[in-house]
């Protein structure tokens with residue numbers, strides 16, 4: 445039976461570490477790190493994530509602001525708001541909750557955030573730095589996966605990591621990070637996606653499997669080898685008549701079957717998800733440090 449990788453526990457530990465840094469800043473009467481989160485429209489899941497980010501900021505002692513904008517806002521108005529925060533010294537991190545309404549060009553919006561405040565790590569300058577192995581703000585979910593592997597002492601050097609999914613938020617950045625030699629994981633990486641003719645051919649070779657496809661229970665035990673490490677990034681809402689909410693969250697991996705053959709596995713919920721917010725706080729602290737030079 446696989447050992448559970450407890451993202452909830454690790455994310456709490458990271459938040460405690462950040463909280464103690466913020467307490468020290470208070471003692472030294474220094475400015476506190478600040479994060480502004482921008483939400484366009486009223487997608488219930490996005491609203492919940494934004495509230496959760498603000499709550500976590502408050503818990504660790506960071507300054508936090510939520511800007512909720514009507515779905516009818518124009519791209520120009522959104523970018524002009526971002527520009528205001530680009531120049532606001534109270535906020536060191538700016539995050540625009542995704543997805544955006546279809547009529548707003550996501551790429552234009554991401555590019556309008558100055559790279560120094562881009563705590564999502566989605567700006568092309570930060571993406572480029574990540575790919576060439578330079579220090580930068582790393583997208584929160586991949587950063588969380590690296591932290592889980594590190595804190596569970598899971599060796600990646602020379603291991604074959606198979607990433608299923610090629611999104612800009614998870615698949616591409618985690619593949620690049622795990623590939624890195626200098627200060628990196630030094631793994632052998634394969635990216636598989638929906639156009640692959642025989643996905644199992646690739647997944648069966650994985651020492652570490654990262655599932656980020658957005659398809660409930662897509663990864664089955666017979667697609668994997670014994671003792672594989674399984675990281676499930678999927679967050680899929682499926683109907684559940686037994687839940688008061690009417691739905692439950694499940695991952696991209698068939699947890700019940702796969703946990704019988706894996707050596708380590710992340711659950712959903714409680715695995716990678718909580719790490720996304722913990723690493724957002726960490727990125728806000730890193731951005732603060734660079735912008736203010738207030739911490740060694």
Ligand SMILES: Nc1nc2c(c(=O)[nH]1)N[C@@H](CN(C=O)c1ccc(C(=O)N[C@@H](CCC(=O)O)C(=O)O)cc1)CN2
Pocket residue numbers: 493539540541542543564584585613679693712713714715716717718719720721
């Ligand atoms: N600007 C961004 N937008 C989005 C990102 C992102 O990193 N930046 N990621 C996702 C949503 N997301 C954060 O924004 C996020 C997703 C899931 C969780 C989480 O803690 N999940 C829990 C389950 C929560 C539930 O019950 O609904 C878990 O897996 O245990 C946190 C943050 C898309 N948008």
